[in-house]
Amino acid sequence: MKETEKEFTNVVRENRATIYTVCYMFASDKEEVEDLFQEVLIALWRGFESFRGESKVSSWIYRVALNTCISAERKKSRRPDTARLTMDINLFADTDEESRQAQMLRQRINKLGVFDRAIILLWLENLSYEEIGAIVGITAKNVSVRLVRIREQLKNMSNE
Amino acid sequence: MNSIETNEILEMREQLASLKKRLENQEIVNEKMIREAMSRKLSTIHRRAMALCVACIIGIPAVLFTTHNLGCSMVFAYVTVALILVGVVAQFLTHYRIGRDTLSGDLITTYNEVARMKRIYQRWHYFSMPIFVAWLGWGAYEVYTNVTQDESQLYAAISGSVVGLVLGLIFGLRQHRQNLRTAKEIMQQIETLKGQK
Numbered sequence: 548m549k550e551t552e553k554e555f556t557n558v559v560r561e562n563r564a565t566i567y568t569v570c571y572m573f574a575s576d577k578e579e580v581e582d583l584f585q586e587v588l589i590a591l592w593r594g595f596e597s598f599r600g601e602s603k604v605s606s607w608i609y610r611v612a613l614n615t616c617i618s619a620e621r622k623k624s625r626r627p628d629t630a631r632l633t634m635d636i637n638l639f640a641d642t643d644e645e646s647r648q649a650q651m652l653r654q655r656i657n658k659l660g661v662f663d664r665a666i667i668l669l670w671l672e673n674l675s676y677e678e679i680g681a682i683v684g685i686t687a688k689n690v691s692v693r694l695v696r697i698r699e700q701l702k703n704m705s706n707e
Numbered sequence: 708m709n710s711i712e713t714n715e716i717l718e719m720r721e722q723l724a725s726l727k728k729r730l731e732n733q734e735i736v737n738e739k740m741i742r743e744a745m746s747r748k749l750s751t752i753h754r755r756a757m758a759l760c761v762a763c764i765i766g767i768p769a770v771l772f773t774t775h776n777l778g779c780s781m782v783f784a785y786v787t788v789a790l791i792l793v794g795v796v797a798q799f800l801t802h803y804r805i806g807r808d809t810l811s812g813d814l815i816t817t818y819n820e821v822a823r824m825k826r827i828y829q830r831w832h833y834f835s836m837p838i839f840v841a842w843l844g845w846g847a848y849e850v851y852t853n854v855t856q857d858e859s860q861l862y863a864a865i866s867g868s869v870v871g872l873v874l875g876l877i878f879g880l881r882q883h884r885q886n887l888r889t890a891k892e893i894m895q896q897i898e899t900l901k902g903q904k
Contacts, residue, residue, distance in 0.1 A: 552745060555741070555745070556738075556741050559736055559741055560736060563733075563736045564727050564730035564731050564733075564735070565727075566736075567730050567733075567735055568723070568726060568727060568730065571726075584723050584736075584740075585740065585743070585744060587745045588736070588740065588741065588744030589747050590810040591744075592744050593810075594810060594811040597811075598811065607811060610810070610812065610813065610814070610870040611810050611811055613814055614809075614810040614812070614814055614817045614818075615810055617814065617817075617818060618810070618817065618821040618891070619859035622779060625714045627856055627902075629808040630722070630740040630743050632736065632737075632740070633733070633734040633735060633736070633737045634733045634734070634735055635733070636733065637727065638726075643742060643797075645725055648721075648722045648725060648726075649722060649725070649729075649799075651722065651777045651889055652719055652723060652726065655715075655719065656719075660893075660896040661893060661896065662814060662815075662900055663896070665814060667719075667893075668723075671716075671719055671720050671723045672723070679853070679876065681764070681813065682813060682814065682815060683814045683815060683861065684812075684813030684814055684815035684816050684898070685900050685901065689900060689901075693833055693900060698715070698716060700717075700777070700808075701713075701715045701716070702713060702715055705715050
């Protein structure tokens, strides 16, 4: 395996939970998560050689993953030979308390518009307004204003 | 940051932290998946465009051969080839700005690029569909005047084509409207985000 491929594999393995979380928040079922995850990996690999570390690796991963999930064309059917994710949990079907909490989180986030989904997810991950702004493409001030509106939306949703 | 913490937000933070912790204990991504990604250098959207281009280029000799065998005029054959070439050029023009690093950019810039590509697709459909229908009619006329002698076969062929065309149009229009609606919604969200004061 070439050095670049090894580096890429390490980056993907280290950030697998982040990539999965983003895909999970934008997908409607397990198959869609798998498709999105694969698309994110392809996009990451395509941009990997030109990624010069100008931003943090995690910020770059977020940008690519969120961009892929927002822009992806949803496929009607999967290719049967495509590799599957290696997981012994199914966050869409499992009924244990932790899975239920994850489903509740996804349902809440999924009701928001795609950019609001990205903003709240990044904020819940404790990124600063500046970092969120750089990923989304708006100012830190706009991030703070948007977050207030998102909070109101979430509050209204839980009152419904 | 704490000023906008609410019960919902606190609960969501806990849910996300718990989810990430669980995911950290999962392998999730395996060797095969990473290898597949590294071998597929084109995203789905680019692959589809490239496949269409290759199919069109391979299709040119097939079109010339078929039209010649069916007894169609050379004008019809050349116009068909010209239309295929226009389609290939349109595919390239639509995709050339979506480069390798596009998805590494910020969300709004990237979506604007993708939206530009989708808008060109939509305009392309307005232009290509009437031409396709006209070409189909011309093709039917060519086949009718040059080849078919058996009326029952002719009617069967025309009925089949019309049914296929109508079903294709219905499906295409539904997809087109859905795409337009999604793109419009996202563009409205971008405007809202940019307009925050």
